[in-house]
Amino acid sequence: GQSLEQPSEVTxxxxxxxxxxxxYQTSGFYGLSWYQQHDGGAPTFLSYNxxxxxxxxxxxxxxxxxxxxxxxxxxxxLQMKDSASYFCAVRSSASKIIFGSGTRLSIxx
Amino acid sequence: xxxxxxxxxxxxLKTGQSMTLLCAQDMNHEYMxxxxxxxxxxxxxxxxxxxxxxxxxxxxxDGYNVSRLKKQNFLLGLESAAPSQxxxxxxxxxxxxxxxxPQHFGDGTRLSIx
Numbered sequence: 001g002q003s004l005e006q007p008s009e010v011t012x013x014x015x016x017x018x019x020x021x022x023x024y025q026t027s028g029f030y031g032l033s034w035y036q037q038h039d040g041g042a043p044t045f046l047s048y049n050x051x052x053x054x055x056x057x058x059x060x061x062x063x064x065x066x067x068x069x070x071x072x073x074x075x076x077x078l079q080m081k082d083s084a085s086y087f088c089a090v091r092s093s094a095s096k097i098i099f100g101s102g103t104r105l106s107i108x109x
Numbered sequence: 110x111x112x113x114x115x116x117x118x119x120x121x122l123k124t125g126q127s128m129t130l131l132c133a134q135d136m137n138h139e140y141m142x143x144x145x146x147x148x149x150x151x152x153x154x155x156x157x158x159x160x161x162x163x164x165x166x167x168x169x170x171d172g173y174n175v176s177r178l179k180k181q182n183f184l185l186g187l188e189s190a191a192p193s194q195x196x197x198x199x200x201x202x203x204x205x206x207x208x209x210x211p212q213h214f215g216d217g218t219r220l221s222i223x
Contacts, residue, residue, distance in 0.1 A: 031209055045211030096167060101151035
């Protein structure tokens with residue numbers, strides 16, 4: 001079957017760096033994506049990794065290791081507005097995109 | 110610049126009632142999806158469609174039906190609503206269904222079933 005595991009909650013301090021991990025188990029793998037969702041809002045796309053390594057987009061970076069079935073989202077210079085839930089997502093063997101259960105990031109001043 | 114529009118935004122139903130949630134996208138996307146989101150459960154795929162006239166089951170399809178008569182619209186139906194279907198429902202679309210192509214989400218429909 002398909003499954004994604006990520007921590008349910010992470011707490012960090014404003015201005016710091018935080019890493020949100022995701023491990024996955026899928027019959028086929030076509031890449032790992034990350035989405036952000038603020039309370040009461042819709043998920044929005046952050047990043048995508050198809051190949052091993054680090055992808056950087058401003059303060060956010062995403063990493064993938066296909067041999068370890070593992071990826072992470074790295075958020076630098078944390079701001080209060082980064083308080084949100086973060087989801088990893090993979091394409092399953094069909095045309096389905098499956099999401100992890102989400103990591104709630106809380107940022108303290 | 111509408112993107113993905115969901116109708117209605119809020120609804121309260123009684124057990125046993127039926128209703129249809131409408132999703133409309135103006136980006137000419139082929140793939141459309143319906144998810145439900147419950148506290149601590151993340152997004153779970155209900156049904157999806159890879160093009161006009163096609164539908165397929167996701168992770169949690171029981172109790173729901175869908176139709177994609179027009180490319181831009183994807184309807185989610187509850188024939189006999191149950192309290193377990195109280196949730197926030199999100200519709201999403203993307204170009205080809207590849208994870209590299211971002212999914213565009215609607216603002217959600219908050220559905221309560223009493």
